[in-house]
Amino acid sequence: xxxxxxxxxxxxxxxxxxxxxxxxxxxxxxxxxxxxxxxxxxxxxxxxxxxxxxxxxxxxxxxxxxxxxxxxxxxxxxxxxxxxxxxxxxxxxxxxxxxxxxxxxxxxxxxxxxxxxxxxxxxxxxxxxxxxxxxxxxxxxxxxxxxxxxxxxxxxxxxxxxxxxxxxxxxxxxxxxxxxxxxxxxxxxxxxxxxxxxxxxxxxxxxxxxxxxxxxx
Amino acid sequence: xxxxxxxxxxxxxxxxxxxxxxxxxxxxxxxxxxxxxxxxxxxxxxxxxxxxxxxxxxxxxxxxxxxxxxxxxxxxxxxxxxxxxxxxxxxxxxxxxxxxxxxxxxxxxxxxxxxxxxxxxxxxxxxxxxxxxxxxxxxxxxxxxxxxxxxxxxxxxxxxxxxxxxxxxxxxxxxxxxxxxxxxxxxxxxxxxxxxxxxxxxxxxxxxxxxxxxxxx
Numbered sequence: 001x002x003x004x005x006x007x008x009x010x011x012x013x014x015x016x017x018x019x020x021x022x023x024x025x026x027x028x029x030x031x032x033x034x035x036x037x038x039x040x041x042x043x044x045x046x047x048x049x050x051x052x053x054x055x056x057x058x059x060x061x062x063x064x065x066x067x068x069x070x071x072x073x074x075x076x077x078x079x080x081x082x083x084x085x086x087x088x089x090x091x092x093x094x095x096x097x098x099x100x101x102x103x104x105x106x107x108x109x110x111x112x113x114x115x116x117x118x119x120x121x122x123x124x125x126x127x128x129x130x131x132x133x134x135x136x137x138x139x140x141x142x143x144x145x146x147x148x149x150x151x152x153x154x155x156x157x158x159x160x161x162x163x164x165x166x167x168x169x170x171x172x173x174x175x176x177x178x179x180x181x182x183x184x185x186x187x188x189x190x191x192x193x194x195x196x197x198x199x200x201x202x203x204x205x206x207x208x209x210x211x212x213x214x215x216x217x
Numbered sequence: 218x219x220x221x222x223x224x225x226x227x228x229x230x231x232x233x234x235x236x237x238x239x240x241x242x243x244x245x246x247x248x249x250x251x252x253x254x255x256x257x258x259x260x261x262x263x264x265x266x267x268x269x270x271x272x273x274x275x276x277x278x279x280x281x282x283x284x285x286x287x288x289x290x291x292x293x294x295x296x297x298x299x300x301x302x303x304x305x306x307x308x309x310x311x312x313x314x315x316x317x318x319x320x321x322x323x324x325x326x327x328x329x330x331x332x333x334x335x336x337x338x339x340x341x342x343x344x345x346x347x348x349x350x351x352x353x354x355x356x357x358x359x360x361x362x363x364x365x366x367x368x369x370x371x372x373x374x375x376x377x378x379x380x381x382x383x384x385x386x387x388x389x390x391x392x393x394x395x396x397x398x399x400x401x402x403x404x405x406x407x408x409x410x411x412x413x414x415x416x417x418x419x420x421x422x423x424x425x426x427x428x429x430x431x432x433x434x
Contacts, residue, residue: 038254038338038367039359066339066369070362089369091308091339119366120339121255122283122308141358141384142256149285149336150255152306167358170387 013127016095020102020130027107030213031115033129035153036137037146038119041163041196043071045137045205046114048196050080052206057213060110062101064093064118071116081105091123098129112213125152133212139164140173147181154182158212159190161205166195230344233312237319237347244324247430248332250346252370253354254363255336258380258413260288262354262422263331265413267297269423274430277327279318281310281335288333298322308340315346329430342369350429356381357390364398371399375429376407378422383412 024031036042050059060081063072072084083101085093098115105113115131117124136157138146141164147154154160160182162175179191190208194201241248253259267276277298280289289301300318302310315332322330332348334341353374355363358381364371371377377399379392396408407425411418 037256037336037359038363039356066367068366070365089339089343091337118339119254120308120337122306122335122337123340126306139256139358141356141381142254145287146255148287150283152283164358167384167387170384 010126013095016099017128017130020095020098021132023102024107024113024130024132028217029107029110030112030133030216031129031131032112032209033115033117033124033131033134034137035117035121035124035134035157036119037121037139037142040119040137040139040142042116042119042137043074044196045161045163045194046116047074047078048194048199048202049206049209050078052202053210056210057112058110059112059114060105062093062098062105062113062115064097064116066090066118081110087118091118091120092127093117093124093129094127095129112209121146121150121153125150125156132216133158133209135159135161137161137163138178140167140171140175144172144174144178144181147178147185151185154189155185157186157189159192159208160186162191162193163196165193165200166198227343230312233316234345234347237312237315238349240319241324241330241347241349245434246324246327247329247350247433248346248348249329249426250332250334250341250348250351251354252334252338252341252351252374253336254338254356254359257336257354257356257359259333259336259354260291261413262378262380262411263333264291264295265411265416265419266423266426267295269419270427273427274329275327276329276331277322279310279315279322279330279332281314281333283307283335298327304335308335308337309344310334310341310346311344312346329426338363338367338370342367342373349433350375350426352376352378354378354380355395357384357388357392361389361391361395361398364395364402368402371406372402374403374406376409376425377403379408379410380413382410382417383415 075082192205292299409422
């Protein structure tokens with residue numbers, strides 16, 4: 001009985017996600033769902049990417065958090081329109097929450113919508129939000145066994161962005177190991193290595209995102 | 218309706234957790250629930266603590282993972298009895314899973330049972346497993362805003378163990394900020410700083426755990 005209920009919820013979510021996707025497509029807005037552990041560096045990555053993409057893309061952000069608005073304030077500070085969703089305990093965003101947040105955005109004024117999901121390598125995997133692209137963010141300090149241990153979220157991601165590469169000399173993180181595990185789960189997936197703090201690799205990831213956005217038009 | 222169902226599930230979990238606690242108490246086993254993000258360094262911390270506690274405590278471990286048994290193999294390698302639970306997608310352990318795992322352990326041969334929960338700062342907060350002590354593990358590389366952003370898990374923890382302090386010189390992590398946030402949520406909570414790799418702070422955390430275990434008898 002419980003399984004049926006869960007399936008029903010997921011089916012309803014898929015329907016709402018399809019509606020979000022149709023709405024974004026009609027407005028010419030490319031939706032990106034960014035997932036990863038707490039502290040993977042998602043917000044810092046977005047700050048770096050948006051700085052790199054200035055003049056090329058007009059972004060907006062939906063910030064998903066259990067509580068508070070620290071990340072949304074950071075995005076606001078760099079002049080990017082942002083809507084905060086507080087899930088009040090829920091471990092992931094869902095398509096219904098996104099549908100509500102979309103009403104608060106001027107879609108005509110943007111061309112890419114980045115949704116920063118709740119920090120979670122598990123729950124976020126099961127919920128389509130209506131995005132066209134899903135990116136999993138993993139920091140070098142989290143360890144190179146994460147694709148093996150949390151396969152669903154890596155399997156569903158179009159790219160894996162390895163962040164905090166500036167910490168590589170201080171960890172035993174093996175880029176080749178995690179890349180091999182990820183490629184087994186997502187053979188078409190792209191792998192990027194970024195240090196948002198030092199700027200390494202940001203341009204490559206930004207160019208790829210801009211290309212993906214352009215191709216979708 | 219959905220809310221009622223969720224409450225029912227949590228109530229059933231609480232009942233099973235109470236039964237686990239009674240079983241562990243009767244066997245003289247101190248239950249510890251270790252929670253934290255993926256990659257916070259929970260398993261590495263356990264390896265360091267068990268090395269420090271050799272001859273003082275007889276531990277066993279229950280490893281909770283979505284998939285795989287990497288962590289359980291590491292615990293087995295250091296000669297500590299271990300049971301692997303694969304949640305197959307679920308983002309937290311629950312008391313029912315622990316009840317099953319307890320049947321696989323010789324409780325008469327141990328005095329502390331450490332349950333390493335699924336890597337998750339959200340879902341694990343809501344589920345009592347029957348433990349006497351809950352420890353939240355947070356690495357310096359995750360950022361010092363986590364207690365603010367994920368309050369429930371910090372509020373319910375008897376101690377916060379800050380791991381990877383060897384990375385402090387390479388991050389902007391502010392120990393005092395996170396300690397203040399944590400103390401606001403859990404005024405009685407203890408704070409430890411540990412580098413499991415370099416060994417700093419391991420003895421203090423191990424002594425505290427041994428004391429807690431002794432006091433419970």
